Amino acid sequence: MAAPQVSIVIPVYNEEPGLPALFARLYPALDALHRSYEVIFVNDGSRDRSAALLREQFHQRPDVTRVVLFNANYGQHTAIVAGFERCRGEQIVTLDADLQNPPEEIGKLLAAMDAGHDYVGGVRRTREDSWWRRAASRSMNRLRERTTHIRMTDQGCMLRAYSREIVDCVAASREVSTYIPALAYTFASKPTEVEVAHEERAAGESKYSLYQLIRLNFDLITGFSLVPLQLFSMFGMAVSAVALVLYVIVMIYRLFFAEWHGALNAIWDRDILAFFLIGMVLFGLGLIGEYVGRIYQQVRERPRYSIRAVLERGEQDLPDARMPATDRVPVRRAP
Numbered sequence: 001m002a003a004p005q006v007s008i009v010i011p012v013y014n015e016e017p018g019l020p021a022l023f024a025r026l027y028p029a030l031d032a033l034h035r036s037y038e039v040i041f042v043n044d045g046s047r048d049r050s051a052a053l054l055r056e057q058f059h060q061r062p063d064v065t066r067v068v069l070f071n072a073n074y075g076q077h078t079a080i081v082a083g084f085e086r087c088r089g090e091q092i093v094t095l096d097a098d099l100q101n102p103p104e105e106i107g108k109l110l111a112a113m114d115a116g117h118d119y120v121g122g123v124r125r126t127r128e129d130s131w132w133r134r135a136a137s138r139s140m141n142r143l144r145e146r147t148t149h150i151r152m153t154d155q156g157c158m159l160r161a162y163s164r165e166i167v168d169c170v171a172a173s174r175e176v177s178t179y180i181p182a183l184a185y186t187f188a189s190k191p192t193e194v195e196v197a198h199e200e201r202a203a204g205e206s207k208y209s210l211y212q213l214i215r216l217n218f219d220l221i222t223g224f225s226l227v228p229l230q231l232f233s234m235f236g237m238a239v240s241a242v243a244l245v246l247y248v249i250v251m252i253y254r255l256f257f258a259e260w261h262g263a264l265n266a267i268w269d270r271d272i273l274a275f276f277l278i279g280m281v282l283f284g285l286g287l288i289g290e291y292v293g294r295i296y297q298q299v300r301e302r303p304r305y306s307i308r309a310v311l312e313r314g315e316q317d318l319p320d321a322r323m324p325a326t327d328r329v330p331v332r333r334a335p
């Protein structure tokens with residue numbers, strides 16, 4: 001295969017109910033762009049028949065389809081990195097597999113790339129998610145704007161386009177836990193945003209629980225900013241200063257105005273102060289743990305994922321017998 005102009009990278013995790021609809025809309029939308037393209041699906045260890053459907057699709061359109069099958073679930077962003085490491089297009093577009101990002105909007109992103117931008121973020125015009133998801137992401141957006149240099153109107157939108165240079169940088173980053181749109185942004189020289197439509201999930205359900213969303217946002221803040229750590233030391237310093245001043249005042253009054261003694265003893269409540277400080281220390285320990293944990297992950301330098309098979313022209317396909325039963329399908333051999 002000659003290198004195509006455009007690579008589409010799509011992470012897939014338990015998307016069996018929605019994949020047929022995705023294939024039916026994605027390929028015609030890409031054909032309509034009149035650019036050479038490849039679609040790279042990364043199956044992130046789905047437990048349903050997603051891998052089988054992807055194999056089937058590969059055999060239907062082997063000229064433009066490539067499939068990476070992880071052997072376990074490593075997360076959406078790791079799946080995207082795997083796609084980035086293999087894609088060959090000059091313009092790379094990421095997309096969700098659940099049709100929440102309409103494939104018909106890809107042309108808009110590419111037009112902005114043609115206009116000279118190296119990073120195009122999608123901004124969802126109307127967001128078809130639950131109210132708490134929208135509220136949570138609004139406040140996380142605000143927090144990120146304050147604590148990092150990353151400017152994105154809609155950090156949750158995965159319909160984005162990147163230049164080859166940016167994708168190479170992301171692929172070369174040996175970071176373990178990362179948030180691709182933010183990491184890519186740090187390499188961008190001329191970023192822009194375009195409005196895109198957003199639809200309700202075509203089928204299946206969201207793969208993110210509230211806890212995972214909190215983790216993801218924690219990664220985003222601690223991954224790109226030291227502000228939490230610095231805020232903590234600022235806070236600690238302020239508290240110590242106040243405590244010191246209070247202590248001096250109490251000492252002076254005790255020495256010179258003995259009759260004030262009782263009133264000031266009430267303010268100088270050691271138990272409350274102790275609890276307060278213990279809480280602060282624990283909070284600080286947790287924060288330090290967060291950074292130490294990242295260092296720990298980094299120094300281990302584990303491979304971020306392991307691949308069971310890659311389906312593309314010229315590659316050796318795994319014999320069906322070695323695939324788990326769910327992935328085995330009777331398929332036509334690629335011509």
Ligand code: UDP
Pocket residue numbers: 010011012013014015044073074075076077079095096097098100205206207208
């Ligand atoms: N995804 C993945 N691995 C995961 C979780 C999600 O590859 O561990 C994929 C999923 O198949 C979809 C995309 O990431 O293509 C976004 O997931 P989802 O739609 O569940 O997230 P939401 O839209 O609810 O934020």
Ligand code: MG
Pocket residue numbers: 096098100201206
């Ligand atoms: Mg979704």
